[in-house]
Amino acid sequence: MLEIKNLSTHFPTERGLVKAVNNVSLSLAKGEILGLVGESGCGKSMTLLSILRLVPFPGKIVGGEVTFRGCNLLEKKPAEMRTLRGQDIAMVFQDPMTTLNPVFRVGEQIGESLRIHGAMGKESFRRKYGENRKIAERKRVLELMREVGIPSAEERYLEYPHQFSGGMQQRALIAIALSCNPKLLLADEPTTALDVTIQAQILSLLEQINKEHGTGIILVTHDLGVAAEFCQRIAVMYAGSLVEIGPTDVVIEDPQHPYTIGLLRSIPKITGKKEKIKPIFGNVPDLAGLAGGCPFAPRCDFVEDACYSRDIPMxxxxxxxxxxxxxxxxxNV
Ligand SMILES: Nc1ncnc2c1ncn2[C@@H]1O[C@H](COP(=O)(O)OP(=O)(O)O)[C@@H](O)[C@H]1O
Ligand SMILES: [Mg+2]
Incomplete structure (x- = not known):
């Protein structure tokens, strides 16, 4: 369904060129959930924003292909991209309050997304929800609110975002994302701002959406544990590059990249034998003016001279x- 080839997104900065997304290639099958994992600042959000061509200035997509259902999105006209966003590909962000408008009722905001994307003009929509646009819109919004698990939908329809808890706000955002039945959902750390119990609820909601509608999902998270639980495949990113990608059980049980191994060792375990958490020493490098070679080399236990001297292929x-x-x-470890 989605095939990304050698995608590169750069930011010119005063300190040098930041290769926020550096030659990233990955694919997503229909109905698949892929986890994109890595420390903060490694380029996860920019990868998602590049797919939608929403990279903020002065960032620029400088190369590659993003093929979605047979078309290269990087060649589409701006108007075609606008239609595609929300309708075929929807995105959910980390902090719902930055996306929800504080001065409009939640129900109206979900309804607005139906209107903007022209869902209500469709024959099938009118047949299902009736000819009266106002009533049809309300019916569909309430249905969406129930689907994402917002209780007392009729009362909550009239409430403002600040009257919603963080988890409920995220549900409202997911309702907006789902309003046009997207084929692909890009979820950028959708649960990072939430308590763990609420996090689990939101993740199982995404899982349910994936099962019921066959929506493909790219779940961006800095938490390998979350990815392991919810994703069929995991892609690990470091300093703008993908360093490992594979089926979840393989990546978790037989990780090959020293960075993936380090990430796994830094997850605290609650059950089983008590093991010492081993942090990865050092910090994520400054992406400005990163020299060639493996960006993880300075922190790697297995580093060799050759690691610094050339770009390492997948x-x-x-x-x-x-x-x-x-x-x-x-x-061997
Ligand atoms: N507006 C910007 N100007 C310059 N560099 C930026 C800007 N936004 C992001 N970057 C660079 O892109 C890198 C990747 O950012 P991002 O994709 O947001 O990381 P992640 O989502 O993995 O935390 C950052 O480390 C930063 O160096
Ligand atoms: Mg991010």
Whole structure:
């Protein structure tokens, strides 16, 4: 359904060129949930925004292809992209309050998204919800609110975003995202701002949407544990580059890239034998003026001279497991 090839998005800055997305290639099958994981600042959001061509100035997509259902989105006209956003591809952000408008009722905001994307003009919509536009819109909005688990939808329809808890605001945003039955949902840390119990509810809501509508989902998260639980495949990103991608069980049980191994070791475990958490030493590098070679080399336990001297290509380990590492020592640790 979605195929990204060598996508590169750069930011010219005073400190040098920031390659926020550096030659990223990945694909998403119909109805699949893919987790995009990595520390803050590694380029996850910019990857999603590049797919929608919403990269903020002065950032620019400088190369690559984003093929969605057979068309290269990077070649589409701005008007075509506007139609596509929301209608075929929807995005959910980390902080719902930055997306919801505080001065409009929640129900109206969900309804507005139906109007903007022309969902109500469709014959099938009118047949299902009736000819009266106002009544039809309200019916559909209430249906969406119930679907995303907002209780007492009729009362809540009239409330303002600040009257909603964080979890409920995120549900409202998901209702907006779903209003046009998108084929692809880009979820950018949708649960980072929420308590863990609410986080689990929102994630299972996304899972339910995926099952019922076959919506493909790219779930961006800095939490490998979340990705492991909800995604069929995991892509690990570091300093603008994808460093490992594979089926979830393979990436978790047989990680090959030292960064993935480090991430896994830094997750605290509640059950089983008590193990010491091993942090990855050092910090994420400044992406401005990053030299060639493996960006993880300065923090890597298995570093060799060759790691600094050239760009490392993705290497196929098995059919669907790829890693960007010269020696993938992972097998031996
Ligand atoms: N407006 C901007 N100007 C310059 N650089 C930016 C800007 N926005 C993002 N970047 C760069 O892009 C990198 C990736 O950002 P982002 O995709 O938001 O990271 P993530 O979502 O993984 O936390 C950042 O580390 C930063 O260096
Ligand atoms: Mg982000």
């Amino acid at each position: 290497r196929q380990i098995t059919d669907n497991h790829q890693v960007r590492c010269l020696n993938s020592q992972g097998q």
